[in-house]
Amino acid sequence: MTPTIALIHLCAVAVPALIAVWTDFSAMRIPNRISIAMLAIFVIVVPLTVPLSEIPMRLLAGGIVFAIGLVLYALGQMGAGDVKFAAAVFLFVDPADMTFFMRILGIMALTGLLTHRMVGRIPAMRAMAPDWASWSAKGVFSYGVALSVSLIFYLLLLATEI
Numbered sequence: 733m734t735p736t737i738a739l740i741h742l743c744a745v746a747v748p749a750l751i752a753v754w755t756d757f758s759a760m761r762i763p764n765r766i767s768i769a770m771l772a773i774f775v776i777v778v779p780l781t782v783p784l785s786e787i788p789m790r791l792l793a794g795g796i797v798f799a800i801g802l803v804l805y806a807l808g809q810m811g812a813g814d815v816k817f818a819a820a821v822f823l824f825v826d827p828a829d830m831t832f833f834m835r836i837l838g839i840m841a842l843t844g845l846l847t848h849r850m851v852g853r854i855p856a857m858r859a860m861a862p863d864w865a866s867w868s869a870k871g872v873f874s875y876g877v878a879l880s881v882s883l884i885f886y887l888l889l890l891a892t893e894i
Contacts (some may be wrong), residue, residue, distance in 0.1 A: 738890030749880035756876035760865040762813030770820035789827040797822045841878035
């Protein structure tokens with residue numbers, strides 16, 4: 733993916749990704765409309781910006797992520813909103829970059845979990861968003877946050893060629 737294409741994708745998905753962060757922290761859910769928006773952006777933007785021969789691989793990746801997510805959901809390990817949003821996020825990852833993106837996602841998930849738990853112990857920080865459901869959630873993490881931040885970071889890295 734060229735830096736220009738990455739920047740176009742970043743501009744297209746940044747708002748719904750950041751909304752997913754907010755809703756996942758505040759309510760511990762990702763509304764369907766966010767995943768639908770990401771899918772609509774994919775349908776409109778990706779065919780205009782990447783080779784059409786690449787689209788089936790992106791759809792396959794999204795489908796595999798969705799299938800794995802459904803199993804995790806059935807096992808009580810992942811929320812339904814996270815499953816749908818994860819599938820939509822993976823549509824924007826260049827098939828050649830899957831391993832790279834998975835590394836970013838792992839790092840962001842761990843960093844996000846640790847940071848959220850530490851910040852949640854600071855009364856002044858917690859008071860800034862006292863009604864967030866994520867503060868009191870036990871044994872779960874807002875995985876939509878990791879997905880969103882990973883996608884934004886990944887596209888930003890590609891756009892800036894860092």
